Amino acid sequence: MSTLTALARAQAVVAGQAQPVATVRHVHVHDHPIVLIPLAMAGEAIAPLAAMVGTDPAHPRLLTVAQPRNRDDRFRFATELAEILVPHVDSFATDTEDVPVDRGKDVRQRYVDAPQIWVPNPAGIDFLRLLGRSTRFRRIDGDYPVPPAVPLLGRWLTFFANSAEVPGSALLTNAVQALGLHWVTGQSGAEDAQFGVQLAWIEQGAAAAREAENGPVAGPATDPDFDNRVLAPLIERSAPELPKVLHDLLLPTWQRMWRTLTLLRRLPPGDRVRSRWDADRDAFTAFSQNLAEGGPPQPRRDGAVAAAARLQRLETAAARYAVQRAFDDPLVLAEYRLNGSAFAGIVTLANPDRVDDTGKRPVLRPRIMVHTTEPVRMEPGTNLTSPARPAQKAKVISILPAAGGHDVLLELSGGMGRRLIADPGSVPTIGEPITLTTLSEAYRPGGALPDPTETPWTHGGPPVYDQPPDPTPDPDTATDPGPGLLSDPAGTSA
Numbered sequence: 452m453s454t455l456t457a458l459a460r461a462q463a464v465v466a467g468q469a470q471p472v473a474t475v476r477h478v479h480v481h482d483h484p485i486v487l488i489p490l491a492m493a494g495e496a497i498a499p500l501a502a503m504v505g506t507d508p509a510h511p512r513l514l515t516v517a518q519p520r521n522r523d524d525r526f527r528f529a530t531e532l533a534e535i536l537v538p539h540v541d542s543f544a545t546d547t548e549d550v551p552v553d554r555g556k557d558v559r560q561r562y563v564d565a566p567q568i569w570v571p572n573p574a575g576i577d578f579l580r581l582l583g584r585s586t587r588f589r590r591i592d593g594d595y596p597v598p599p600a601v602p603l604l605g606r607w608l609t610f611f612a613n614s615a616e617v618p619g620s621a622l623l624t625n626a627v628q629a630l631g632l633h634w635v636t637g638q639s640g641a642e643d644a645q646f647g648v649q650l651a652w653i654e655q656g657a658a659a660a661r662e663a664e665n666g667p668v669a670g671p672a673t674d675p676d677f678d679n680r681v682l683a684p685l686i687e688r689s690a691p692e693l694p695k696v697l698h699d700l701l702l703p704t705w706q707r708m709w710r711t712l713t714l715l716r717r718l719p720p721g722d723r724v725r726s727r728w729d730a731d732r733d734a735f736t737a738f739s740q741n742l743a744e745g746g747p748p749q750p751r752r753d754g755a756v757a758a759a760a761r762l763q764r765l766e767t768a769a770a771r772y773a774v775q776r777a778f779d780d781p782l783v784l785a786e787y788r789l790n791g792s793a794f795a796g797i798v799t800l801a802n803p804d805r806v807d808d809t810g811k812r813p814v815l816r817p818r819i820m821v822h823t824t825e826p827v828r829m830e831p832g833t834n835l836t837s838p839a840r841p842a843q844k845a846k847v848i849s850i851l852p853a854a855g856g857h858d859v860l861l862e863l864s865g866g867m868g869r870r871l872i873a874d875p876g877s878v879p880t881i882g883e884p885i886t887l888t889t890l891s892e893a894y895r896p897g898g899a900l901p902d903p904t905e906t907p908w909t910h911g912g913p914p915v916y917d918q919p920p921d922p923t924p925d926p927d928t929a930t931d932p933g934p935g936l937l938s939d940p941a942g943t944s945a
Contacts, residue, residue, distance in 0.1 A: 453786050456635055463637035467657040473633040474782050476718035479621040479728040481567035485539055486511075486708045488571055488701050489578045491671040492519040493678050497581045499528050500673070500682075501694075503701040504535055508709040513701070515694045518686060526597050529586050533600035540566045540607055544739045565622060565728075565735035568611055569712070571646045571669035571704055572627040576615045578671040579623070583608030587748045602748070609749050610738050616765060619727045619772035622735065626650075626711045633718065636660070645669070650707050653714065669704045721779030727772075755910035756903045763897045774890045778838035784886060788825060793888030796823030796859070803878040806871055815871050817863045817878045818848070821885060824856035835861070835887040840877070842866035845887055861887070 459470040485506050492498040498519035505511045512535065516528045543566050549558040570576060587605025589597045611623040627646050636643055636652035638660070643649045646669040651660040668674050673682065677700070685693045753761060777784040777793075787793040800820035807816040827850050829835065835845045843866035851858045868874040879885050906912035 454789050455782075455786055459635045460637060463635060463652070464657075467637070469634040469636045469652040469656075471633060472635050472782060473718070473780050475721040475780050476715055477632050477721050477724065477776050477779065478624060478629050478715065479567070479720070479724050479731070480712055480715050481621075484567040484569050484712065485536070486569045486705065487536075487575070487579075488669070488704050488708065489575055489582075489671045490673060490697065490701060491578055493673050493675065495519060497578075497585050499525060499578075499582065501697040501701065502528075502532060503698075503705050504532070506539070508706075511702070511705050513694060513698050515697055517689055517693065522595075526586075526589075526601060529582070529601045529604060530598050533598070533604035537600055537603055537607065542566075543735070544743075547736075560736070561729075561732055562736045562739070563732075565732045567621060568623045569708060570623070570625050571708060572625050572644060574671055575669075576612055576623060576625055579608045580612035583612055584751075588751075603742075606742065606748050613749070614731070614734060618765070618769040619775070620731055620734075620768075621728060622731050626708055629715060630711060633715070646704065647707060650711060654710070667700050667703050669707075670701070721776070723775040723779050727775070754903055755906050756900050759900055760897075763900075767895065767897060770895075771892065774892050777888070777890055778841060778892070781886075784838065784888065787888055787890065788886075791826060791828035792890065793886060794823045794825040794827055794859075795884065795886040796821040796825070796856075798879045798881055798883045798885055799858070801879060801881050803873050813871060814864075815867060815873060817867070817873060819845075819861050819863065819879055821859045821861060821887070822853060822856060823859060827857045827859060829889065833889065834891070835889060836891045837879075837885055837887050839885070840866055840879075841892050843877070859887075 463470045488503045490501040492500045502514045503511045514531050516524045518524050546563045547560040548563050550561045583605045589602050591599045614620045615623040634653050647663040647666045648660045651663040799822045803817045805817050806813045833847045844864050845861040848860040867877040908914040
C-alpha cells in the first residue's frame with residue numbers, strides 16, 4: 452500500500468466515508484455496455500447456476516440452470532448465453548475506419564467501436580475464463596454435439612478473459628477493480644472485494660457498508676447458508692420457484708452495477724483513456740477477423756516462447772499503464788513525488804533560442820531553470836519528462852542548493868519542431884509551474900525470443916540426439932566380425 456493510499460484509508464475511517472484517490476477516470480466506460488452477473492454452484496469448478504445479463508438497466512434477462520451437475524442443462528445455459536452475447540459482440544463488427552500506419556504511407560482497417568462487458572468482481576472474470584475453456588473446444592457433430600454458438604461463445608469468452616489480464620484494457624472490466632482505482636474505503640483491500648460493501652462505502656458511508664455485509668452476494672460464489680437453507684432443497688425437488696428466488700438474489704447486484712457505471716461516468720476521462728480504448732478496438736478487430744477467416748481456437752496452454760512473449764507484453768503494458776495514469780492524474784503523480792521519482796517547481800529562467808553547435812550540425816537545445824522546494828534525488832545526466840509535454844526530454848545539467856530548495860538546470864530536446872527556432876508554446880516560460888519525472892511513455896523494445904524450434908525439448912523444442920557412428924567399418928582397420936553380422940536380410944554376403 453502506498454503512502455497516499457494509506458493516508459486516504461485513515462481519512463476514510465475518521466470521516467466514515469470513502470475518499471477519492473483520483474481526479475479523473477482511468478477506465479473507459481462504454482455508452483452501451485453489457486452487464487453480466489454469473490452465479491455458480493458452490494464446490495464446483497464450473498457449474499453455472501444462473502446469470503443476469505443485458506444492456507438495459509430496466510430489463511435484465513435471467514438465465515438459470517435447474518440442475519448444475521447435469522451436462523445437458525449446463526450446455527443449454529451456454530447456448531442461451533451465446534444467443535445473447537454473440538449477436539451483441541457481432542453487432543460491433545460492422546463499420547470500419549481507416550487508421551494510418553507507417554507514418555501515413557499506408558492505412559489499415561479498424562472497427563469504429565468494440566463491445567464492453569462488465570462483471571461485479573475479479574472472480575466473475577475467472578468464471579468466464581473457465582466457461583470459455585470448457586466450451587471453446589466442443590464439437591458440433593459426432594458424440595455429444597453442441598449448437599454451433601457454444602464453441603463460438605467459448606472463443607469469445609476466452610478472448611475477453613485474456614484481454615482482462617492486460618493492464619489498462621477495458622473490454623472486460625470488473626466493478627470492484629474500477630471503483631478501487633478511484634476511491635479507497637476505511638477497510639482492508641480483502642474486504643473491498645465484497646462489491647456491495649465497497650459501493651456502500653462510496654455512496655453512503657461506513658454505516659451503510661456494515662448493513663451491506665449481510666446482503667446478497669455478487670457472484671459467482673454463493674453464500675453457504677443460502678446454499679444449505681434455500682438453494683439445495685429447491686434444486687433437489689426441481690422447484691418451479693427457483694428462477695424467482697435467483698432473480699431476487701441477483702437483482703440488487705444488477706442495480707449496483709448500473710449505479711457503479713453512473714458513478715464512474717461523473718468523473719472526467721483521463722487524456723489517455725481514449726488511446727487505450729483504441730488499442731482495445733485494435734485487439735477486437737484482429738480477433739474478429741481471425742474468427743471470420745476460420746482461425747483455430749485458442750490453445751489450451753501456451754508454448755514456452757508464446758508464454759514468454761505474452762508475459763513480456765503484459766509487463767510492458769503494466770509499465771505503460773502506470774505512466775499513463777500518472778501523466779493523466781496529478782493525484783497519482785503525487786505518489787511518485789513522494790518516492791523521489793518526480794518533483795514540481797516553477798520555471799525561473801528560460802533560454803528558448805539556445806542552439807548547440809558543437810556537433811556536426813547545429814541543433815536546438817533550449818535550457819530552463821526550475822526552482823523547487825521538494826527533494827531532488829536525480830543525478831546530473833538523468834532524462835526527465837513533463838506530463839504537459841510528454842514528447843520532450845529534459846536532461847538534468849546541474850542541481851544547485853537555493854533558498855528553501857534547489858535550482859535545477861535542464862536542457863530540452865524533442866517536441867519543439869524541426870527548425871532551429873522552437874515552436875510557440877513548446878518551451879516552458881518563466882513563471883510556469885512544471886512537474887518533471889523519470890517516468891516516460893517512450894517505446895521500449897522487448898527482448899529477442901528464440902524460435903520455438905530452437906528451444907530445448909523441455910520447453911517444446913525438438914529433442915537433440917548425438918549423431919550415431921557410421922556402421923560401415925574401415926576396410927583397412929576393421930577386423931572380421933564373424934559370419935552373418937554384415938549379411939543382408941536375404942542371407943547373401945554384404
